[in-house]
Amino acid sequence: MARTFETVGVVGLGTMGAGIAEVFARAGLSVIGVEADEAALDRGRGHLEGSTGKAVARGKLTTDQQQEILGRIVLTTSREDLADADLVIEAIPEVMEFKRGLFADLDRICKPSAVLATNTSSLSVTAIAATTSRPAQVIGMHFFNPAPIMKLVEVIHTVVTEDGLAADIADLARRLGKTPVTVGDRAGFVVNRLLLSYLNHACGLVESGRSTRDDIDAAMKLGVRFPMGPFTLLDLIGLDTSYEVCEVLFRESRDRRHAPAPVLRELVTAGLLGRKTGRGFYSYADGTPPTHETAARSAVSMAGIVGDGEDAAALLARFDAAGFKAVVAETSDLTPVAGADVVIALSDTPVVELAVRLPHPERLVGLHLVGDAVAEIASTVLTSDEAAAAAHDLMKVIGRTPVSCRDRAGLVVNALLYPYLNDAVRMLESGYSTVEDIDNAMRLGCGYPAGPFEMLDAIGLEKVRDGLRALYAEYREPSFAPAPLLDQLVTAGVPSIREHAG
Ligand SMILES: NC(=O)c1ccc[n+]([C@@H]2O[C@H](COP(=O)([O-])OP(=O)(O)OC[C@H]3O[C@@H](n4cnc5c(N)ncnc54)[C@H](O)[C@@H]3O)[C@@H](O)[C@H]2O)c1
Incomplete structure (x- = not known):
């Protein structure tokens, strides 16, 4: 009874x-x-x-x-x-x-x-x-x-x-x-296990110089529509608590992605625990929440756009509407953009291969539009500060928040999002929880607009699988390798993980 x-x-x-x-x-x-x-x-x-x-x-x-x-x-x-x-x-x-x-x-x-x-x-x-x-x-x-x-x-x-x-x-x-x-009874249960891996990973991106605290926060908040960026959330949870949960996760999983990022240890040791002590990744001394705004600067006389799809034409139209002169080139022939002040290559993968084909490789940046509000701008090892700044300003002019990052697989958003989605698939595959419960847990426990499986279906399983493959190829990090279930669903042509496993 x-x-x-x-x-x-x-x-x-x-x-x-x-x-x-x-x-x-x-x-x-x-x-x-x-x-x-x-x-x-x-x-x-x-x-x-x-x-x-x-x-x-x-x-x-x-x-x-x-x-x-x-x-x-x-x-x-x-x-x-x-x-x-x-x-x-x-x-x-x-x-x-x-x-x-x-x-x-x-x-x-x-x-x-x-x-x-x-x-x-x-x-x-x-x-x-x-x-x-x-x-x-x-x-x-x-x-x-x-x-x-x-x-x-x-x-x-x-x-x-x-x-x-x-x-x-x-x-x-x-x-x-x-x-x-x-x-x-597994360390972190559903929410903290998935959430802290992602937050710790964000710390790793800052440590490796991939991008900055503000840019990563803006990318995840405005691009993915998470209620707040990872560093704002870490400050809210408390860096000591976050460090401790990562330690517990690592002790059980021995997955090095759970090993607390050194920056967490440093901040905790310094007594900077987040909101509760007035300073963590951000300072709350004046009681105001962090903002990410900076004023737009210079302009360009001629922008080049490299892209093979409709996105290039759409970006050209946006530049036109904003009063900027721009030309488009397809990746097969970059000649039309050879004389541009800044060359924007639409891509969610590294673009240095395109840069070296230009007479002025320092003028090329990668551009990945995320949602309708964010533009990731990837600087290669050759990109000049001027070109990066110009691309940054152009994005502001067309109403997007620029997120600067290095020219690496996954840039910022996909580098953080795809391993999180992969972790959810691995959790499902291990039999620990169900599609519905994991989606509910992340939506209701974190206030995310969608659960990981809803996001996977919306983005497309193949796209996520390929993104993970690219991350794995670049970092050889075992947990970036697509979960076998994800790989097999793509191979079998199954479009929805929720319909298959729900
Ligand atoms: N803070 C969070 O966001 C959060 C979320 C979920 C779960 N938790 C968990 O909830 C628990 C409590 O966390 P919290 O953030 O509320 O901590 P807290 O420090 O705000 O509160 C702990 C309370 O326990 C009291 N206390 C300590 N020893 C006691 C005892 N022997 N008998 C009776 N009361 C005693 C303290 O006086 C204090 O009021 C922890 O296990 C934590 O991991 C915290």
């Missing part, structure tokens, strides 16, 4: 715990909130009153409803008060020793039928469960920040979790108005 949960304990009323307590109380459950001492309990009360108070101010709750919700939450500093709880969820700091000590205590205090849950982001639920005499009743219930708003809950079962418990916890999550995604 399915379990019912009416009284829920929440231990730790910090960032996450206070939000989790609020979520349960809003759904009509009785909540016992436990903090370490009176001062922390006061802070917890403050979080609860502040968060529900904001909802009242926004007209989302009436004062009566707020009082009802707060009235369902009993606050205490005594763990012993959890004796009658049906479920206790822990949200104390991410330190294994703290969690083990707490779970040993909860095991002693709570009634035998009670379920013990952890909100850990990266620690092993199995290792936490093993400190109790009831490992079959220990489970992960991973909320996202801010808990009252984010719709995703990852439910983590271990190899010893009793049958049916994960389904009962998933039902409870639905009762809270959340979408549950149930998975086994």
Whole structure:
């Protein structure tokens, strides 16, 4: 018979715990909130009153409803008060020793039928469960920040979790108005595993000089429509937390892409942890969010466009409309653009091969238009600063945000996006999760406009497979090699991974 949960304990009323307590109380459950001492309990009360108070101010709750919700939450500093709880969820700091000590205590205090849950982001639920005499009743219930708003809950079962418990916890999550995604106990679960690989990879691109913090953030935000760029997000998560999650991922996967980028270690060691300390990749000293704008500069008298498709004609029309003289050449014959001040080669792959065929190779840049707002501009080893600056300005004139980068496979966007999509395919292929759950997890947990499989279908499996092949050929990084499932779907002519595996 399915379990019912009416009284829920929440231990730790910090960032996450206070939000989790609020979520349960809003759904009509009785909540016992436990903090370490009176001062922390006061802070917890403050979080609860502040968060529900904001909802009242926004007209989302009436004062009566707020009082009802707060009235369902009993606050205490005594763990012993959890004796009658049906479920206790822990949200104390991410330190294994703290969690083990707490779970040993909860095991002693709570009634035998009670379920013990952890909100850990990266620690092993199995290792936490093993400190109790009831490992079959220990489970992960991973909320996202801010808990009252984010719709995703990852439910983590271990190899010893009793049958049916994960389904009962998933039902409870639905009762809270959340979408549950149930998975086994692997480092990072779904969201952090996919997300932190991508964020760490972005750090690597900056370290290798591929592009800059601002350009990468602009590319992913404006080009891919992610809610924010990777460095803004890293600052928000906290660089210490990000570093720690990468470490945990690496310890389990031994995949060097999970090894925390040295720049993360350096910033963490320097105490620059992101928003919470006022400085990380960005500085928040004046409290304003980072911006990426710079003013447009010089102009060019004649631009050359190299491209074989419709994009070249469309770009020519845009230049025309903006009052710039431009000529087009096909890649088979570059003569028409030989005299141009700047030569823009439309390509999502390296363009140095084209540059060396020109009398002025220093005038050529690669151009990859991403979505309708971003233009990646690739400088080869021969490109002059003047040509790069001119291309930069031309893109601004036609209303696109220029993103400068080196002439490397994948440039910025595809170099970051395709390995992320490949990781999702590998996760699917390993049987860890499903297409629908992975898509839901990334959409609801990260606020992405689409899940990785929705993105794969939209971009085209073959395009992503070929992009990964190019990345692999350039870097020989094993995890860039297209996942066998992706490769086989392309070979078999299957157009949609969601239809095939969904
Ligand atoms: N912050 C996030 O974005 C986020 C997201 C998902 C999961 N998590 C996980 O949630 C957990 C809590 O993270 P947080 O960001 O809320 O931390 P936090 O530091 O904001 O809050 C932790 C709270 O636990 C209290 N506490 C410490 N020891 C205690 C004890 N023995 N008994 C009772 N209370 C105790 C502290 O006083 C503090 O209020 C961690 O496991 C973290 O990995 C965090």
